[in-house]
Amino acid sequence: MTEVFSVGEPKAIDLSHHLSVIARARRPSPLKDLQRFFGKPGIIAMGGGFPSPLYFPFASVSAEGLVPESFPLTPNQTASSSNSAFSWLWKILGVPTKEKTTPLTVNKYPDQKDDLNLATALQYGLAHGLPQLQKFIEDFGARVYKPASKDVVYLVHHGNTDGWFKILMTLCNPGEGLLVAEWTYPSAMACMKPLGIKPVPLPIDEQGISSVGLRKVLAEWDEDSQGMARPHVLYTVPIGQNPTGATMGPQRKKEIYEICVEFDVIIVEDDPYYFLQLGEYLPKAQRSTNSGRAVSDEEYLANLTATFLNFDYQGRVIRLDSLSKIIAPGSRLGWFTCNPLFAERLERQAETTTQAPCGFGQTMVTSLLLHWKFDGYVRWLRALGAQYTERRDFLIDCFADEFQLEAALEHSGAWKGNTVYRAFSGRGSEKFRIMTEKAHPGVPMFSFVIPTSGMYIWMQLHLNHHPAFPDEAPAALEMKLWEQLALAGVLFSPGWMFSAETEQEDPVGGGHFRISFSHVSYDAMKGAVVVFGTEVRKFWTQR
Amino acid sequence: MTEVFSVGEPKAIDLSHHLSVIARARRPSPLKDLQRFFGKPGIIAMGGGFPSPLYFPFASVSAEGLVPESFPLTPNQTASSSNSAFSWLWKILGVPTKEKTTPLTVNKYPDQKDDLNLATALQYGLAHGLPQLQKFIEDFGARVYKPASKDVVYLVHHGNTDGWFKILMTLCNPGEGLLVAEWTYPSAMACMKPLGIKPVPLPIDEQGISSVGLRKVLAEWDEDSQGMARPHVLYTVPIGQNPTGATMGPQRKKEIYEICVEFDVIIVEDDPYYFLQLGEYLPKAQRSTNSGRAVSDEEYLANLTATFLNFDYQGRVIRLDSLSKIIAPGSRLGWFTCNPLFAERLERQAETTTQAPCGFGQTMVTSLLLHWKFDGYVRWLRALGAQYTERRDFLIDCFADEFQLEAALEHSGAWKGNTVYRAFSGRGSEKFRIMTEKAHPGVPMFSFVIPTSGMYIWMQLHLNHHPAFPDEAPAALEMKLWEQLALAGVLFSPGWMFSAETEQEDPVGGGHFRISFSHVSYDAMKGAVVVFGTEVRKFWTQR
Known part of the structure; x- marks a missing residue:
């Protein structure tokens, strides 16, 4: 831990009032009385319904286990x-x-x-x-x-x-x-x-x-x-x-x-x-291939x-x-x-x-x-x-290649103090670089904060900028884009699945995708972002 | 199946009223909307939090599996x-x-x-x-x-x-x-x-x-x-x-x-x-080593x-x-x-x-x-x-060697129509054979019906014949014998564990042991019954 914090006196307190009705009703282990005899040398245990290991149809199991050094210690x-x-x-x-x-x-x-x-x-x-x-x-x-x-x-x-x-x-x-x-x-x-x-x-x-x-x-x-x-x-x-x-x-x-x-x-x-x-994200140009300090x-x-x-x-x-x-x-x-x-x-x-x-x-x-x-x-x-x-760096690089990304320090709201990346379509299929701290005249299609841990990018869709808004609710638009994307061959997770407020049957949260960089190959990630670029631009012109 | 029974019209009926409050409240699979795209060729799925198989540290697993013919087709x-x-x-x-x-x-x-x-x-x-x-x-x-x-x-x-x-x-x-x-x-x-x-x-x-x-x-x-x-x-x-x-x-x-x-x-x-x-039990003398019909x-x-x-x-x-x-x-x-x-x-x-x-x-x-x-x-x-x-036959043989077993067809009660084996101590450590249909003048210490399936002998202890009865309740005597036996190196399961009527804290069912023939070696089974013979006789003289 980078910092040391003083904590209170390390002493367990009585927390038994937190137990549920069900937990309180559980009976003690029925084996309690028997356990003190288990494993005693020479004891013949004929109480339990154990099959003999003779009848386990496996003489051995084996595996080829990967060595701990299978992957390099530093990213990139x-x-x-x-x-x-x-x-x-x-x-x-x-x-x-x-x-x-x-x-x-x-x-x-x-x-x-x-x-x-x-x-x-x-x-x-x-x-x-x-x-x-x-x-x-x-x-x-x-x-x-x-x-x-x-x-x-x-x-x-x-x-x-x-x-x-x-x-x-x-x-x-x-x-x-x-x-x-x-x-x-x-x-x-x-x-x-x-x-x-x-x-x-x-x-x-x-x-x-x-x-x-x-x-x-x-x-x-x-x-x-x-x-x-x-x-x-x-x-x-x-x-x-x-x-x-x-x-x-x-x-x-x-x-x-x-x-x-x-x-x-x-x-x-x-x-x-x-x-x-995962640590902080650095744009590709600022990243050394040997950035991982040993x-x-x-x-x-x-x-x-x-x-x-x-x-x-x-x-x-x-x-x-x-x-x-x-x-x-x-x-x-x-x-x-x-x-x-x-x-x-x-x-x-x-x-x-x-x-x-x-x-x-x-x-x-x-x-x-x-x-x-x-x-x-x-x-x-x-x-x-x-x-x-x-993997995270690569996926962000893909977005930076596909969209015009504007990075800006957020001064208020939920993401205060964080760098938020806003993505603009602007000039069709042309590729853009990350533009830091520079106000963009257009309206962003989506934005995200780059995660410093885990497997996911949580993308906020700015569906209030979509031409069909407010005739169509963000929740409906979210699923519309999700389906369009799925039909084009890319699956992200729709935001409604993660809302604590709502039920699947009545999504009102809307306007997010969860995108995982955990498992598809690098070329598939690249391909998915290109498809997403095409589809989201197309989507943004529909109403 | 040995007999064919006519059954009603094979048609599922509406059983939804049997579902619990909890089962009704479960939401449909959150993956429902996504599933229709899964496994589509060429789809890039970046919704789920799946790690890449690259990071599974097992290149393969293997086993030495027993051949199906590992054990003979017929018992004994x-x-x-x-x-x-x-x-x-x-x-x-x-x-x-x-x-x-x-x-x-x-x-x-x-x-x-x-x-x-x-x-x-x-x-x-x-x-x-x-x-x-x-x-x-x-x-x-x-x-x-x-x-x-x-x-x-x-x-x-x-x-x-x-x-x-x-x-x-x-x-x-x-x-x-x-x-x-x-x-x-x-x-x-x-x-x-x-x-x-x-x-x-x-x-x-x-x-x-x-x-x-x-x-x-x-x-x-x-x-x-x-x-x-x-x-x-x-x-x-x-x-x-x-x-x-x-x-x-x-x-x-x-x-x-x-x-x-x-x-x-x-x-x-x-x-x-x-x-x-397991089929019916036959006493050792009547059993052919080739009794299992091919x-x-x-x-x-x-x-x-x-x-x-x-x-x-x-x-x-x-x-x-x-x-x-x-x-x-x-x-x-x-x-x-x-x-x-x-x-x-x-x-x-x-x-x-x-x-x-x-x-x-x-x-x-x-x-x-x-x-x-x-x-x-x-x-x-x-x-x-x-x-x-x-294994069942062997364990019963051990009891037949250790005790005087009287087999009698039961004409009333829970075991009506079944052969019940009652065990008598009688003549000290002398060994006796199964006595069929012959009334014994003494009182049995325990009895059982020989199971035709499963892993267990369910032994009824006749604790109402114990000299300490009725001063000591059967439940207390059951645990007393159980503990005496455990200290002598043999574990059976005490009957109270299986009673639907009672809680562990207040056993009143008493008077049973469950004995498993599923896993200990044949010599351990033999040894356990000899120890049980010694201990149960000793127990029966105590008060």
């Missing part, structure tokens, strides 16, 4: 590593045979007692998963996140979407309100609403949730007029906010944490993009922004870590970091629903992590961040 | 395959190097477009999982279960515990009652109770839930005195009932189905032990008992299939078979909670199944059934 190396102007495009498309790998194998029966093995990993297991994975996560969490609370528990889950659902069932009762950013991850809301939990939108700025806005909502809460008690849970994606791409700095986190202490709110920090911290792993870790755990001296943060963006979404693996009271209830819930995460997935991922070790994993994370930085 | 072959009286004990302990395997490999990038591949399997996917697995399940379901309804959907889930939880959230509201066997799977209840759903116990006999009992409960339901509406969901484990081991025959299923039609009840058939149909796969499948799907002409059955007992519990994989209305709601629920099952698990299991094909899978299932038959 992929492009510069060849003399030919476009050969890096081929390089990034990736020929699988060129991947440098090491073999990993896990047998059904272990050579050494504590070795990873399928006889254990494919058996019914406790909901907290394989001990080897547990150990890796605990070590990683302690070294990287440095929680302020002395009393934190790490508990695996089936990915952050599953983790969030379990938190809802643990903390919230039907009819309660829940604090969310006004634009937020749609699955998080799609999961709340059927449970009768109502999103309470909070204003956001370039750092995500506004602390001023949060305090205002909480301080002015009127139970009678709102028809519900003051919310006691806050959901946030603080890094690479989904969909806006905003990054919440340490000072903002500290402010929000202190407001949550004051109003007794639990913070759920859903942080899948934490290691996709720093040590220690410096890299110290430069990562603080998490809410860093400020959590009371144990009121539940952090969700996911391997979806680090290893693969299909690993369906992540973990909670939280106080022991919540962790125990979350584990009980897992026992009667999902149980432990898939044994094949745990085996493969754990095997790779044990091979990589802490240092290898950090090497992988650093390179991954550099890859996403390069 | 393991023991007879050696001349030495005890060498089969060593054989069954299993030396992993002796497992006959075939190599399976799945690469990140497919050679052929439709090949299984990690780029797809480890990506975010639709909640219904990999298409290759979906296809295998559909084909298997249609050929093996032959549903009476023309309109069934197969949908993957994360194992039956997860599946059951999703069903509860889909069909039940807090405060409702739910029909269950009076002894039932504890996790099924542990999952209901926090949701405010109350188990309504049904009397059981040797075939599980009594149809007479079910009709009585439903017909005599009085909303006012019960304080809740008549239950509209029935939960049953019809084969190898957990914990009692009972098997529900086709006639009983048909009776129950028709009562459920009459009273508009949805049947949830949780059937993890379906392929562990039948064709067609005969084998035709001899499997009918499922509720066979009678379900209205679409009111949700069947839960699990791979936990077939492949491995750690696969966390199974599937629903049900009507499209319920399936759609279940899939929506998965989208915002667990999402698709783990990609590593799906890949490994699908890869094995595609290699085995339908015929190989059936071969595996047949042999697995034979192995469990052999």
Whole structure:
């Protein structure tokens, strides 16, 4: 962390009043009485409905795992590593045979007692998963996140979407309100609403949730007029906010944490993009291919922004870590970091629903992590961040090639203090460069702030400048452009999906696209922006 | 199926009134509008937060999968395959190097477009999982279960515990009652109770839930005195009932189905032990080592008992299939078979909670199944059934060696029409044989019916014959014996865990042990019964 903040006395407080009716009703583990005998040498356990590992039809599983050094440590190396102007495009498309790998194998029966093995990993297991994975996560969490609370528990889950659902069932009762950013991850809301939990939108700025806005909502809460008690849970994606791409700095986190202490709110920090911290964007001309300063792993870790755990001296943060963006979404693996009271209830819930995460997935991922070790994993994370930085830079470059982009420091409103890029059509298909701090006489078609973390550009469409406005509402125009673009072969995400205010059936938010630079090839990104340029210009002449 | 039953007109009826408040509130898939463009050739999809497969750190995964012929087709072959009286004990302990395997490999990038591949399997996917697995399940379901309804959907889930939880959230509201066997799977209840759903116990006999009992409960339901509406969901484990081991025959299923039609009840058939149909037990002397008649796969499948799907002409059955007992519990994989209305709601629920099952698990299991094909899978299932038959027979043999067992046809009560084995201590450590139809002058310590399916012996302890009775309640005596046995090195499951009537905190059911023959080695089973013999005799002299 770049700055050190003083936090309160690191001491967990009694938070049991936050537990939902459902969480309170969960019974203790039915295995409690039996557990003290488990693993006792010589014990013959014939209580459980375990199949014999003899009948697991896998003698071993193996993998070719990529080496931690698979990608360069600094961005914009992929492009510069060849003399030919476009050969890096081929390089990034990736020929699988060129991947440098090491073999990993896990047998059904272990050579050494504590070795990873399928006889254990494919058996019914406790909901907290394989001990080897547990150990890796605990070590990683302690070294990287440095929680302020002395009393934190790490508990695996089936990915952050599953983790969030379990938190809802643990903390919230039907009819309660829940604090969310006004634009937020749609699955998080799609999961709340059927449970009768109502999103309470909070204003956001370039750092995500506004602390001023949060305090205002909480301080002015009127139970009678709102028809519900003051919310006691806050959901946030603080890094690479989904969909806006905003990054919440340490000072903002500290402010929000202190407001949550004051109003007794639990913070759920859903942080899948934490290691996709991308740094500032520089226009192509100002960018050195060797811009990535070679720093040590220690410096890299110290430069990562603080998490809410860093400020959590009371144990009121539940952090969700996911391997979806680090290893693969299909690993369906992540973990909670939280106080022991919540962790125990979350584990009980897992026992009667999902149980432990898939044994094949745990085996493969754990095997790779044990091979990589802490240092290898950090090497992988650093390179991954550099890859996403390069992808973000490339996509912005495409927009700068396709449109006339005007960069201006915003002096008011939600994006105050940030550089906003406005895109103008003006001169047909002619290509323009970024024009800095120069007022443009026309009206912009869209604008965005360049994200410093995550996977997304959050594009604001200036549909109030569209010739059909106000006869056609921005929401209708958004979908019209979205469909025109889709028919032309490019899919962005329409903004209505992310609105905390509205339902799909009645979109009024309108006027945004979320554009991901995470996965398509560089030439596809380039192609998509060209198609978008053609279609948006065409769209802007229609009415 | 051994008998053919006429069923009603195969036509799904409107069952939408069964959906819970939560299921009704789920929004349609937010991807609906986008999906029609997915997979269109040439489309550039930049909406989703997918990482590039380039960054999945696995170039390939592999496994040594067991061949379908790994175990003999008929029981009691393991023991007879050696001349030495005890060498089969060593054989069954299993030396992993002796497992006959075939190599399976799945690469990140497919050679052929439709090949299984990690780029797809480890990506975010639709909640219904990999298409290759979906296809295998559909084909298997249609050929093996032959549903009476023309309109069934197969949908993957994360194992039956997860599946059951999703069903509860889909069909039940807090405060409702739910029909269950009076002894039932504890996790099924542990999952209901926090949701405010109350188990309504049904009397059981040797075939599980009594149809007479079910009709009585439903017909005599009085909303006012019960304080809740008549239950509209029935939960049953019809084969190898957990914990009692009972098997529900086709006639009983048909009776129950028709009562459920009459009273508009949805049947949830949780059937993890379906392929562990073990046949009748024969005492060792009467058993031929070649007793297993060589039948064709067609005969084998035709001899499997009918499922509720066979009678379900209205679409009111949700069947839960699990791979936990077939492949491995750690696969966390199974599937629903049900009507499209319920399936759609279940899939929506998965989208915002667990999402698709783990990609590593799906890949490994699908890869094995595609290699085995339908015929190989059936071969595996047949042999697995034979192995469990052999294990059941061996455990019963151990009891017959250790105790004086009296077998008698029951003429009344819950076990009417069944052979009940009563165990007597009588003459100290002397060993006795099964005594058929001969009244014993003493009092039995315990009794059981030999299960014809599943993994468990459900032992009734005759604690009313214990010298401490009635000063000490059966529930207290049950735990006293359980603890004494555990300290002597043998773990059975205490009966209170399975009672639908009681909570763990206040066990009054008492007087049962569930004993699993599924996983410990043959010598451990033998040893456990000897220890049990010593301890139960000792226990019976204490007061």
